Amino acid sequence: MISSVPIKEARRILHDTESTGYRWSDAQLIKYLNEAQYDLRHKRPEFWLDSAGSLQDLVVVVSLSTETLLEDRISDKLASFIVFKALSEDDADTENLNRANIHKSQYDELTR
Numbered sequence: 001m002i003s004s005v006p007i008k009e010a011r012r013i014l015h016d017t018e019s020t021g022y023r024w025s026d027a028q029l030i031k032y033l034n035e036a037q038y039d040l041r042h043k044r045p046e047f048w049l050d051s052a053g054s055l056q057d058l059v060v061v062v063s064l065s066t067e068t069l070l071e072d073r074i075s076d077k078l079a080s081f082i083v084f085k086a087l088s089e090d091d092a093d094t095e096n097l098n099r100a101n102i103h104k105s106q107y108d109e110l111t112r
Helices: 004-014 026-043 072-088 094-111
Strands: none
Touching (some): 004 072, 026 072, 072 094
């Protein structure tokens, strides 16, 4: 999966698609994607098994074009984690916290 896939989806959910004035920088969203990978690796290491059953190294995302080892089918759950982290930044905004928790629950479906 190319790292831009879940980040683009997260931006769509966050209504942050105007590149001339992003609220969340690419660097912030890449950081959240890496956090999602580390969390997922801890909870579901089987996503990093190769065909021989060996655990592969985590690919740290450094740009929107970084190719991860994860499958496209989980990009929406990774986007949910990114949205959760972004909306959690403003903990004084109750509506954003409620939305953040909804997206965290969607991500958590993947880690059970």
